[in-house]
Amino acid sequence: MLTKGRNSRRRGAQIIEVALIVVPLFGLTFLSLDVSMAIFLRSTFQHAVREGVRYGITGATISGSCQDDAIKTVVKNNAVGFLNNPAATATIHVHFMSPVDGSTVDNSPGNIIQVSVEGYRYGPLASYRRTGAPMIWARAYDVMEPYPGALPCITTKE
Template sequence: MIAHRWNSRKRATAARRQRGATVVEMALVMPVFLLVMIGVIELAMMYFSNLTMQYAVREGSRYAITGLADADPNASNQQRYQAIIQKIKDSSTGMYAKVSPVITTNNVTYTDSSSYNAAMFGAAGDILVIQIDCYWPLATPLLKPFFTDGKYHFVVATTMLNENYGSN
């Protein structure tokens, strides 16, 4: 009977020690695990923003080559260039404003909406090159030191030939 109590006490003490060791191991491993996990999530967001903006530029270009202007939110005075920008915004799933875009079309750069104009996407039969410089702001300080100003810079572009559309 005494031996049985001795063994059960020994087992209880060993179990307490094991639980303490588990807590210490968890305290050592958890910060590293969380840093790696946050880094993976941040990288995934960077790639997602790149792919989303590439899709948006492609959709905007596909719309631009048709010469249509019906996507312009200003229904009373629809402009082709506004419709194309709106198509890019709609296709970017809300990321357009977040990436601080700088649009370049046919080697002319437009830094903000006040510089947009009717000729920026070319005329019928012209080759259209749309390039957008994007800056994705990083959410965590983990990767910020590796990027200029803590922002991931990427460029998305498409090249297409405008169709021979009539004047709109």
Template sequence: MALQWPTVTALPWRCDRHRACRSATAPRRAIRARAVCPHPTVLRTQHDQSARPRRQRGSAVVEMAIVAPVAFLLLIGVIEFSLVFFVTLTMQYAVREGARYAITGRSDTNSTQLASVMNVIRNNSAGYLDSVCPTFSVNGTASSSGNAGTLLGGVGDIVVLRLDCTWKLATPIVAAVFPNGEYKFAVAATMTNQ
């Protein structure tokens, strides 16, 4: 059975550890015999690491110190944009569920129909309703307790529920993109009363 020698890339051209390998008589091609170099399978880069000049030893730390803040800021910005989109979709879902409840004409015991709709929206908002400071309107009219009885209309009327929300951004770079550091959005749902 013939010996299989490693490829040329796995063998060093010269081993810097041994005097015999550093000599001018050592072959410049891949060393094949162990008599010349006792480390024929060690890569050249492993021998050269100890011979690296002193001025390059801390370069990785300096490069990391320069790149890390920018990388972390981008990562936090991506996370914050993801949270903004998640809150927008969550509030859209909550308003749609509130509209589905509103068109039935039902209400919880000891509360008006409008208060029941707001409770449904609050329950489906995953706790973000208070964080977005919403302004609630029905059919273009801001809701209040005085007009709660007639605001949602009767059978066959179209009901438009709308929440105008404001989300306060935490990352300074992302907040600089939006006026006053706030992301303002509106979610709405339109349905016909049953």
């Protein structure tokens, strides 16, 4: 009889020990998923803007669109659907800069092209302790190549 009483008290201690282990384990699991998703989003956007810059330096356009719109389409296509959502807060920017002083210029060959994704709000899974969602952004630069023929939609950016 004495042994049976000790086992019943021990069983209650085991339940408490499991509860004390499982709660932090779930917290660490959600934390690792949140950090992994943020890293995945950042690397996806970085890949997308690099592809946009690669497309932009060649001066190519998608049929019937200007170069800026074509670059934005390439970035959206390479962002694995994250930027296609109408509720997405991110904006895609295409800027052309002078290689001499960094001032804003048109999309002439030899100028620097900058493509960026800015303002993407990532809502973590365990957001009950946070008030604001972290912002994810990516940016890439390169020098535009000389290309034959007329410039596609010469633009000056804001």
